[in-house]
Amino acid sequence: MSLYKAETRRLVKRRFTRWLVIGSLFALAAVAVGTAVTNSKVGPEQIAAAQAEAERYYQESVRYAEQDRLRCEAAKGTPEAGQYPADCGQMYTPSREDYGYQGYMTPTFDFREEFGNMVVTLAAILALAAFVIGASYVGAEWSTGGMMNLLLWRPKRLQVLTTKLLALLVSLAVLTVLTAVAWTGAFALIANLRGSLDSMTSGAWQSFALMELRALGLVLAAGAIGFGIASLGRHTALALGAVVGLLVVFQFGLVTVLSMAEVKFAEAWLLPIWVMAWMSKTVTIEDFNSCNYSADGCRPDQLTLTWPMAGGAMVVAVVLVVGTALWTMRSRDIT
Amino acid sequence: MTAVLEISGLAKTYRSRKGVRRALDGFDMVVEAGQVHGFLGPNGSGKTTTLRTLLGLIKPNGGRMAVLGREVPRHLPEVAGQIGAIVESPQFFPHFTARDTLSLLADAGGVDRHRVVEVLELVGLRDRAGDRVKTYSLGMKQRLAVASALLKNPRLLILDEPANGLDPGGIREMRTLMRNLAESGMTVVLSSHILGEIQLICDSVTIISAGRRVAAGSVADVLAQHKSSSVRVRVEAGVDLLAVAQALRTAGAPTVELEQDYLMVSGVDRPAWITWALAQHNVWVSELAPVEVDLESVFLQLTGTAPVAGENRQVDQTAAAPAALQGGWGQ
Numbered sequence: 236m237s238l239y240k241a242e243t244r245r246l247v248k249r250r251f252t253r254w255l256v257i258g259s260l261f262a263l264a265a266v267a268v269g270t271a272v273t274n275s276k277v278g279p280e281q282i283a284a285a286q287a288e289a290e291r292y293y294q295e296s297v298r299y300a301e302q303d304r305l306r307c308e309a310a311k312g313t314p315e316a317g318q319y320p321a322d323c324g325q326m327y328t329p330s331r332e333d334y335g336y337q338g339y340m341t342p343t344f345d346f347r348e349e350f351g352n353m354v355v356t357l358a359a360i361l362a363l364a365a366f367v368i369g370a371s372y373v374g375a376e377w378s379t380g381g382m383m384n385l386l387l388w389r390p391k392r393l394q395v396l397t398t399k400l401l402a403l404l405v406s407l408a409v410l411t412v413l414t415a416v417a418w419t420g421a422f423a424l425i426a427n428l429r430g431s432l433d434s435m436t437s438g439a440w441q442s443f444a445l446m447e448l449r450a451l452g453l454v455l456a457a458g459a460i461g462f463g464i465a466s467l468g469r470h471t472a473l474a475l476g477a478v479v480g481l482l483v484v485f486q487f488g489l490v491t492v493l494s495m496a497e498v499k500f501a502e503a504w505l506l507p508i509w510v511m512a513w514m515s516k517t518v519t520i521e522d523f524n525s526c527n528y529s530a531d532g533c534r535p536d537q538l539t540l541t542w543p544m545a546g547g548a549m550v551v552a553v554v555l556v557v558g559t560a561l562w563t564m565r566s567r568d569i570t
Numbered sequence: 571m572t573a574v575l576e577i578s579g580l581a582k583t584y585r586s587r588k589g590v591r592r593a594l595d596g597f598d599m600v601v602e603a604g605q606v607h608g609f610l611g612p613n614g615s616g617k618t619t620t621l622r623t624l625l626g627l628i629k630p631n632g633g634r635m636a637v638l639g640r641e642v643p644r645h646l647p648e649v650a651g652q653i654g655a656i657v658e659s660p661q662f663f664p665h666f667t668a669r670d671t672l673s674l675l676a677d678a679g680g681v682d683r684h685r686v687v688e689v690l691e692l693v694g695l696r697d698r699a700g701d702r703v704k705t706y707s708l709g710m711k712q713r714l715a716v717a718s719a720l721l722k723n724p725r726l727l728i729l730d731e732p733a734n735g736l737d738p739g740g741i742r743e744m745r746t747l748m749r750n751l752a753e754s755g756m757t758v759v760l761s762s763h764i765l766g767e768i769q770l771i772c773d774s775v776t777i778i779s780a781g782r783r784v785a786a787g788s789v790a791d792v793l794a795q796h797k798s799s800s801v802r803v804r805v806e807a808g809v810d811l812l813a814v815a816q817a818l819r820t821a822g823a824p825t826v827e828l829e830q831d832y833l834m835v836s837g838v839d840r841p842a843w844i845t846w847a848l849a850q851h852n853v854w855v856s857e858l859a860p861v862e863v864d865l866e867s868v869f870l871q872l873t874g875t876a877p878v879a880g881e882n883r884q885v886d887q888t889a890a891a892p893a894a895l896q897g898g899w900g901q
């Protein structure tokens with residue numbers, strides 16, 4: 236228990252942790268503020284304004300069409316006639332239906348429609364932060380000799396490493412839960428002021444709650460994987476950044492090569508697709524090179540990634556990385 | 571007396587892509603309770619490796635070790651709370667202050683945080699305790715390391731080159747500190763290259779060379795065992811020293827070395843014999859001074875690391891231990 240407390244204190248005391256958390260919260264705040272600014276409530280005034288706007292565009296376009304027609308008439312018998320149809324009356328004339336006022340409304344924040352994307356944003360930013368925090372926390376311990384010092388006090392290596400991991404995960408969970416609550420509150424407020432919450436049913440709330448729970452899972456998995464990799468490699472965050480960069484490049488390289496080789500569903504090798512599958516429950520990849528004839532033409536082959544698949548992959552990755560880190564820790568020489 | 575630390579037949583082979591290196595090759599060591607014990611050896615002889623192995627940081631390939639009567643590394647968790655250690659200029663997280671660093675260790679080890687203030691005072695860092703470790707000088711980091719080792723108020727204190735980077739005043743303070751700690755019942759194991767220092771503060775020593783013990787025992791014993799004492803002999807000016815040396819050799823002195831303006835005679839039981847022998851040749855002695863052997867010369871002799879003019883000795887050129895000195899468990 237004392238070790239757990241000390242490790243939590245160490246984690247929270249680190250400036251890197253603090254700055255990264257503050258930075259992430261800042262990014263999230265920017266998203267929320269941006270959403271608030273670009274959306275507005277729908278009322279009779281807004282509709283009237285949009286209708287006026289639509290009417291203005293319609294009139295303008297009618298004017299242009301009329302000018303065009305006149306030019307067409309004038310060109311008759313000159314070499315320029317080829318640019319116009321033979322019958323100038325056939326030319327395009329705009330209709331009122333093309334200028335519906337909906338297209339001229341300032342956007343409004345429909346909570347039910349849009350909050351899902353916001354949860355994905357939250358999960359992505361926090362997961363990235365968790366990965367880097369987890370990696371730098373234990374990586375710095377290894378590279379500065381802090382781990383060795385600690386082991387002189389607590390020789391049970393596995394206990395030390397698992398306690399560190401636990402301290403990390405609990406701190407990340409607290410951070411994620413608090414942020415998610417604030418996030419939900421902020422967007423409910425935005426919807427209230429600049430959109431609507433009307434379509435939210437209790438089922439919809441529940442579904443968002445579950446989505447946030449999956450976001451928590453993603454954040455914890457990212458933290459654990461960062462922690463495991465850095466502990467295995469005993470390197471600092473900087474070196475880790477290089478590794479991550481390489482992985483990203485490698486991933487896109489792999490996908491490029493695979494799609495050149497016309498391997499089916501090459502996108503399935505991209506990590507973000509799996510994150511999307513986990514967060515939004517399903518992602519469907521289509522193979523546009525294939526064709527299944529049906530009544531309404533060509534249907535491409537489809538591959539559906541579901542959240543249990545993504546969750547399973549995540550668990551396997553965590554177990555593999557953390558397990559290897561622990562196993563290596565058990566017997567390695569610490570010099 | 572009881573042994574606080576026993577090591578027998580310890581072996582450690584480092585394996586790397588470049589091949590294998592036998593850092594420890596059947597090393598033995600015994601430290602009695604309440605002593606200040608010097609652990610000496612040339613660079614690369616295996617001191618740090620021994621201490622790391624003892625503290626469970628690296629795995630030995632063979633041998634037995636016991637600390638405070640418990641076999642390690644198996645029972646290390648039980649005794650770890652009573653061993654304070656620094657291993658080869660320990661590093662600390664550079665962005666924390668000394669106080670934070672120590673209080674985190676205290677928390678992790680279940681030590682009262684009052685102790686942090688005490689040890690900072692003890693090593694002279696009280697006024698700088700709020701500074702980040704990054705801003706410390708070498709000697710200040712070393713003091714912090716000693717403070718971290720003292721934090722537990724251990725029964726066995728293991729210090730690997732604690733004087734590294736300390737100023738003269740700091741070295742003297744360290745010496746007094748060691749003595750005081752030993753008097754309060756703590757056992758101190760000290761590895762150092764400053765042999766004058768070791769000779770002043772240690773009760774006993776172990777000398778290691780090429781991964782094996784080459785000498786052990788109380789300082790006096792080691793000195794007595796390993797170099798017959800010498801006598802510096804000066805005679806009246808104007809006498810041919812070469813002839814005098816010759817005369818002494820024929821009279822039976824085992825070794826006579828000719829120096830600039832005096833002779834070094836060693837292996838003679840009674841110095842007075844020299845006056846007698848020279849008087850036979852009508853040579854009168856003007857100075858007859860027994861020369862104290864010091865730890866340094868014994869060390870250089872035992873480890874075979876005395877500098878030779880015109881040669882650059884390489885780190886691994888050391889003397890291997892004579893077989894007779896290889897002791898067993900508990901010796």
Ligand SMILES: Nc1ncnc2c1ncn2[C@@H]1O[C@H](COP(=O)(O)OP(=O)(O)OP(=O)(O)O)[C@@H](O)[C@H]1O
Pocket residue numbers: 570584585586591592593611612613614615616617618619620
């Ligand atoms: N991590 C390692 N990998 C490979 N060889 C090592 C490692 N650590 C030490 N050695 C080798 O083991 C031998 C003993 O090293 P050790 O650090 O124990 O020496 P030491 O007695 O502490 O020397 P010094 O007085 O210079 O501190 C040396 O030859 C060294 O090169």
Ligand SMILES: [Mg+2]
Pocket residue numbers: 617618619658730
């Ligand atoms: Mg060393």
